[in-house]
Amino acid sequence: MAKIYTKSGDKGKTGLVGGQRVSKHNIRLEAYGTVDELNSFVGLLESQSMDKRMKEFLGKLQYKLFDIGAYLATEKEDLEKYNIVACEEDDVTEIEALIDELNEELPKLKHFIMPGGHQTVAFCHIARTVCRRAERRITHLATEEDIDTVVVKYINRLSDLFFIMARKLAQDLQISEHKWEGF
Template sequence: MRLYTRGGDAGMTSLFDGSRVPKDDPRVEAYGGLDELGSLLGWCRCGEIEADLADRLARVQDDLLTLGAELAMPGQTRSAAGIRLLPDEAITRLEGWIDEAVDRTPPLRQFILPGGSDASARLHVARTCCRRAERGVVSLRRIADVRELVIIYLNRLGDLLFAWARQANAADGIPDVSWTPPRTRESEERP
């Protein structure tokens, strides 16, 4: 089987049900955002991170493919195709992981600057990509049937990636760098 089909050369692509839509269709933008996020999580897994975190990132990648498949199908196609939908328990799993990560880091008292260790920086990039993907799904939901769970999952995942980024720094002994608001900076700089 060839990797290329030439079917997208005119800027169109096929949804799961075979219908053709422009490549910038909100549905394509939404599941494309999940694909991009999944790829970024693969990059996060390539860094020096704890084995448990690598396993959890792989689990999230699997979840994102499941959600992407769901988004690639117009409503009635989903039930006819008999695809597996992500269960509600996936949200509970993410919330448990958030709580674990928060317990491993100092209390958060103010905004922080993304960065620190390589692993933390990668996770922060993934977090911002997750928020963009979430916005894409919210846009799709305005015009199409999208399960609320998809948006909730992405919202929790953004929080989780933030918590994991802080956890990665803490594991490497790197403290958070607090953001100093402009007014505070100006008063500190005056003699």
Template sequence: MKIYTRTGDKGQTQVYTHEVLKKDKDDSLLQCYGTLDELNSVVGLINALLIEEAKHASALLTDVSDWLYQVQQDIFAIGFAMSNASQLRDDAVQELETHIDALTALLPPQTSFILPGGHVIAAQTHVARTVARRAERELVSLNKQHELADNVLQYINRLSDFLFVLARAINHALNIEDINVTAS
């Protein structure tokens, strides 16, 4: 597969659905693709950092690495679900909820708003969470013009929740306290 096609040099690209479509690169469909690609890259970075950190720390971090690999597969599937007949796995949302519940059970109760930060991996997980929120906003807009499967919007919403809890769990596993918002 050739990496450059020379078809995008003038601000357009081809999208492969049941037919080949030519779209401007600022089209809402391509905006969503780009944000999902960014999200997938950030999740990949978090996973790489966790794999490195797991050599020195908690077994929890090793388990989470497998979860994040599946998240990357799911994000990629969402891209296909946007443009073709492929769909996100039916159990993907439930799987995220199961992971959220498992991680939450390990954490002290949240009693205030939490600022992003702590360990660099947790901070990067918060970055992924904000990218997931942007992807959700873009998918909601896209859904007004291009019908998406119901579980796509559910999944991306739950993914940002998962990433929030994961950031807390990473800090907790590395003995770093949440950074609570203080009243001014």
């Protein structure tokens, strides 16, 4: 790219992988744009001090989120043409294994946890909530387009992982969890 700006989006349209032009408020853009936003927060989170397992996972996750974004930015008929695969069941299993591993090191959860207590923990909770929004956008897109159910499952598990990571980071940083005991 000679220039970063192309001016092709100046009228509120953008191109998908494959060249189709759609409105910038199209639900497909909302879905992959939110995944991109999540990826930015993952980069912020990964830049923090943390245990090697989590840091390595987050580094790999950024590539996986790019894969998911590319998948969501591509209409079904072009996926094979561009050899785009978002994620597979093994990717979901990897998240579940890390959740189980980290959760074994934590005290049993007896209350809702308020986000915060430390900047790194708060970044993790931000990633969790943006991930939940990405899930909502993807499931909305799935009402209109054929979306691989593994993508939805992956994003769902990922938000669970961010919650467990936030708890583990709080424990590692010796920060008391802020408990909500509302009802």
